[in-house]
Each structure stands twice: as C-alpha cells, then as structure tokens.
Amino acid sequence: MRADSNDPADDHRAAGTGEAGDEHEPDVTALASLLASSERVVALTGAGVSVPSGIPDFRSPESGLWNTVDPMDVATIDAFHRNTKGFWDFYRPRLDMVRQKRPNPAHEALVELERRGRCDAVITQNIDGLHQAAGSTGVVEVHGSIGTSSCTGCGATWTLDETASLFGEHGIATCTSCSGKVKPDVVLFGELLPAAAMERARDLAARADLLLCVGSSLEVYPVAELPALTRDSGGRIAVVTQGPTPYDEVADVRVTGNVATALPAAVAEL
Ligand SMILES: [Zn+2]
Structure with a gap:
C-alpha cells in the first residue's frame, strides 16, 4: 500500500468520511449501471471484504x-x-x-447478486469461508x-x-x-498455489464481461494478474476498495467507500 499523501484518492476517501457519505453516490450508481449492463459478472475478493466481519487483514x-x-x-x-x-x-x-466470525453485508450483497443471476462466481484470496457461510456457491479459493x-x-x-x-x-x-x-x-508462504483453483480463476477472469474487484489491493500474485486477463478479453473492471490499486486508472468504475455499505447500496440500485 502506498503511503504518499499526494494520491487524489486520499482526498476522495477523506470526503467520503462525512456522515451523509453523499460523495460516493455517483460511484455507487455507476457501479449499479455497470452491473445491470453486464451478463457474465465474476467477483474477485480480498481481505477488505472480511475486515467488516472483524477479521484483520493479516497481510x-x-x-x-x-x-x-x-x-x-x-x-x-x-x-x-x-x-x-x-x-x-x-x-x-x-x-x-x-x-x-460471521458474514457481513458485503458478503450478503454478492449472494444477492448471484440470486439475481448477476454473479457467476466468486474468486477469493480469503481463507475464512465467509462467502460460503453467507450462501455464495461456486467460490474459488486461490489461497486455500x-x-x-x-x-x-x-x-x-x-x-x-x-x-x-x-x-x-x-x-x-x-x-x-x-x-x-x-x-x-x-496456502502457507512457500507453498504452491492450488493449480486447479488457479486454472479456474484464470478461466473465469478471461470469460467475464465484468470483473467486480472488492476489498483487494490487487497487488499480490496471483490475483494481481486476473483483472488484466479480463481486460485483454474485452471485459470491464470495477474496483471497490478503500486503498489504491494498480488498476485504478483503467477501472471502468472506482468506488472508494466502505465495501460493507457501498456494495449493498449498488445492489439495491439495480
Ligand atoms: Zn493421518
């Protein structure tokens, strides 16, 4: 995570800490539109999705x-x-x-997306099983x-x-x-990633017309390469997370708010 304070996203985040949080609404609406106009949505989630459940980002x-x-x-x-x-x-x-620990509204929003036929799979770096506990099926766990x-x-x-x-x-x-x-x-440090899960994740990313990246800095291999696979295949990218990511400039929608409020808000607008 970058520490410099010249990042324009910092201003955006600071503005979003107001009680009303109105500054995020255009982003959330844009995300809802993107979801509504996509047919093969795949979610890609990281530690930020589990932080609202009380699980610290260990990395x-x-x-x-x-x-x-x-x-x-x-x-x-x-x-x-x-x-x-x-x-x-x-x-x-x-x-x-x-x-x-129990799932939070971000996990539940992805379940609701799946229920509406708007989320084909969830690729996750998380090892806590909370996506499955919330009710998501077809979860691909690239870190075990x-x-x-x-x-x-x-x-x-x-x-x-x-x-x-x-x-x-x-x-x-x-x-x-x-x-x-x-x-x-x-998957412990020094261990190989599960080959079958990684093959599935790459295949899903390449076929997605929207990769919905939630709560991940998108900096850690192998997840870092997945949005590029989606883009190379002509798909679009949405990034919902609080810190900067390498894909911020090319993302079709960038939401910097709290994932546990922003994601349910976008689903509610569908
Ligand atoms: Zn034994």
Whole structure:
C-alpha cells in the first residue's frame, strides 16, 4: 500500500468520511449501471471484504500482527515442518477466531447478486469461508481455506470444528488414524498455489464481461494478474476498495467507500 499523501484518492476517501457519505453516490450508481449492463459478472475478493466481519487483514502492516512475530518463523510451510508447535501456537488462535466470525453485508450483497443471476462466481484470496457461510456457491479459493485441515501423512481431512478436537496436551494437531501432523488447508508462504483453483480463476477472469474487484489491493500474485486477463478479453473492471490499486486508472468504475455499505447500496440500485 502506498503511503504518499499526494494520491487524489486520499482526498476522495477523506470526503467520503462525512456522515451523509453523499460523495460516493455517483460511484455507487455507476457501479449499479455497470452491473445491470453486464451478463457474465465474476467477483474477485480480498481481505477488505472480511475486515467488516472483524477479521484483520493479516497481510497488512497496519494489522499489527507481524509486530511481535516474524511470519517466516511461524507461517511458512518450512516452519510448519521444522517448528510445528510454534506454528500451531500462532495458528490455533486464528482458527478459533474465524470460527466465531460471521458474514457481513458485503458478503450478503454478492449472494444477492448471484440470486439475481448477476454473479457467476466468486474468486477469493480469503481463507475464512465467509462467502460460503453467507450462501455464495461456486467460490474459488486461490489461497486455500481454513475451513478444513488435512493429515500430511495419510490425507485424512477434518472440518474446522473437528480440527479443534485434534490438539493434544503438546499443542499440536495430530491425525487420529496415523498420528501424522495435521495442517490447515490454507496456502502457507512457500507453498504452491492450488493449480486447479488457479486454472479456474484464470478461466473465469478471461470469460467475464465484468470483473467486480472488492476489498483487494490487487497487488499480490496471483490475483494481481486476473483483472488484466479480463481486460485483454474485452471485459470491464470495477474496483471497490478503500486503498489504491494498480488498476485504478483503467477501472471502468472506482468506488472508494466502505465495501460493507457501498456494495449493498449498488445492489439495491439495480
Ligand atoms: Zn493421518
């Protein structure tokens, strides 16, 4: 995220903090028009969609998460194998936190779009499963999901709730069949992205006539390349997020408001 204060978007954001929020209405109306005139809408979502649900943006320096721990020590596939106890000391509270979180109006707006036949799929960087919890179908999780865990030995899998019961006194989740190490099905730093999900995401982006990008800075590979695929195929791009993105200049609509209010407002105008 850029820190310079000369970004015109900063003025826009500042103007949007007023109580009425009227400054956002033209953008929201433009987004509604774009949605109404598109036939193959695909949503692409990032951490900003889950922030209103109380889930911090773990990759953002502002989250403060990495102030006390080095991600290379706890959140890599190497750390999982080398220091499994340390990995789970860090990751177990995240599992417990996500279990308690619920979808917010941004998730629900995407469900409503799908219900109206205006959203074919949701590609997400999020691992929290809140799109599915809200009711979206056809969710493509390019960073995996915290919703299940798997044994690295025999491949057995458990749901999020079941995973909580796999911890012994040693604080490590262990397979009930083979005593192997159990790992959450999220893509850790140093792990390959799930090939099938990425192929599906690229295919959806290339076929979309509108890629609705919500709550993502669009800076992290592989999501960063998807809007370009849509544009190269003649599709349009809408960006709904609070910070700057590399696609702001080429987006057909750019909404800088809160995703949990802007997205439902646009759907309500359809
Ligand atoms: Zn096993």
